[in-house]
Amino acid sequence: MDSTLTGQIAQLDTLDFTQLERVRQEALTTQAPWKAEYGAYQSGGWWTTSLMNASGDAGDVTIGDCAAQPTQLLEQMPATAALLAELGLNYMWVRLARLEANAFLWEHRDYDELEQVERHRLHIPLHTNTSAFLVTGGTKVHMAGGRIWRLTPTYAHGVCNLLGPDRIHLIADVYADDAYHRLARRPALHPTAAESLPTADPAVLAERLETARGMAALGYTEAAERMLLRLFYAYALPEGTVYDLIAELHTSLGDMEAATRWTTAKKHLLALTD
Template sequence: MGTMTFAATAATEEKSDPGPELLEQVARLADLDETLVERMRAEALGAPTRGEVAYGEYQSGGWWTASLMNHSPDGDPHDVVIGDGRPRPTTLLDRMPVTSAFLAGLGLDFMYVRLARLEPHSYLWEHRDYAELNERGRHRLHVPLVTNPSAVLVTAGARVHMAAGSLWRLTPSRAHGVRNATGPDRLHLIADVYTDDAYRELATHPHLRAGDAVRLPALTTADRSRLMERAGQLASLGFLASAEQVLLRAYYAYALPEGGAYDLITELHTNRGAHTEATRWTRAKQHLLARTPSSLAALAGRNAE
């Protein structure tokens, strides 16, 4: 790996003890050279396109992606639906020599690489990724380029701010969501990679620092009643989308069971007698949280213990 890619980690660095479940889902892998991050940030901010709004069913709006490595035969950066295979650089990556050298220096087996932008007041709803792909081992790496404290990942009952200056790993085959509450834009370099020796070496010491993660509170009976009352009032006034978003956003405030926000919306519509809408959200939950065969096997193993 290139000598400019990683920075030395201070021996006095304070690490947290987040618990095995959270650490399996999100972790820092390495610190990055500050100058390198600044140069990649400049390239990303200078990109001639914001990309495309894709995966609309997963988001509130405001999630833009542009491909740096994909499977487009003509290198089109606006082809942003990820898939398996050996990618090639897009015309956008050709304009970003520092980022291109960084990726090459990692020495990893890439599946897909993107720039991903989440605008202020935007959400990626709770979901899983990779369910439609085969069972080959794969991982998602994040390099935060522009971020802010309100831009958080929610997973395993915790809220995690993926701070700039580190290379992070996410396990996207497990339920997660993202929020950028106040802005500015959250801009990340995201690389999906296959498991190989280079990845195993990179991921030798996953960790979180003190302050990276905040445990979410449980949803009390009183909290639940207030949420349902507020959503019901909005629905009765005809503001159905707003009513649903009140309940969708509960995922970012409380440690809900998996799919709990979707269950609240289904209950809202059932109580209204809107059975078509209730069925739609039941199906949305099944689609957004679809499991791969391997994740189902892992869950069965944990439940048997």
């Protein structure tokens, strides 16, 4: 597997099945204050709740640098607390993230707003299905259960759950230390976990843009935008292409305000500088 890709997404250590099942049951049954946050990054249907953060409030889900402390939610989840303690990592923030069926996290980058120190994002899939996958580097990756995965979110990436059921991951943002480096000493990505997306022919993109124009002309502008955004999950595209297509859509319709809004959104979501 390409080392460039394993730098973006990789499998780390395996987890004990019995322990993982206890954590999964807690995630499925504990009453959690799920919050919809980062609305500009998603289609709707992506929810989070905090297990460790700065305030101890599970409803505080906007991540930031801190010395994380357990929330009241984690205190109700002893198996999850035991797993986190056993890993012995230096936690910045720990969340449960739930992605509903037919929900998308749009192409974006993370960490740009945080302090410039070494940190990593770990995913532990608790409840998932094969139609839920991550796209990074023009490759779709289904994060299957049984392992800890490392995502490098400073690369442009997006996530979708096409058919359901809900995908629930435990996500831990951690500061690099000896415990992390021991965990990540042998990153790997099994070939069956990754699938290269096809390159989009310019004629295909032109056809999709024309379809979007027709939808917008009928008053379905938001649906047209979402159709273009979803191309990121079907084709290997140059970074930011879907946002450029939406800006081009609005320019062709004479709506320069909307075109500028999407050009600005591209810079924000992909952490681009002028």
